[in-house]
Amino acid sequence: MLRDRKALLEHELKKAHHExxxxxxxxxxxxxxxxxKEYQDLKEKISSLNFDLQTINTLLTQGHQ
Numbered sequence: 001m002l003r004d005r006k007a008l009l010e011h012e013l014k015k016a017h018h019e020x021x022x023x024x025x026x027x028x029x030x031x032x033x034x035x036x037k038e039y040q041d042l043k044e045k046i047s048s049l050n051f052d053l054q055t056i057n058t059l060l061t062q063g064h065q
Contacts, residue, residue, distance in 0.1 A: 002056050002065060009053045016046045 020042050027034050 002060055006053065006056045006060070009049055009056065013046065013049045013053065016042060016049060020046060 020039070023039055023042065024034065026032065027036070027039065033039075
């Protein structure tokens with residue numbers, strides 16, 4: 001169960017990072033604000049996904065399945 005959740009989180013993180021990179025590039029080129037609510041919300045989502053992934057990795061390291 002944890003391994004399935006880990007794979008899902010890794011997939012979601014990859015998508016979110018790709019979206020954030022594109023958004024950042026658009027903001028940088030277009031003179032936008034990286035403090036925009038949309039960009040900050042995406043950063044929060046990535047932080048949350050990273051926290052969940054680290055927690056699952058810890059549990060897997062401890063032998064939980």
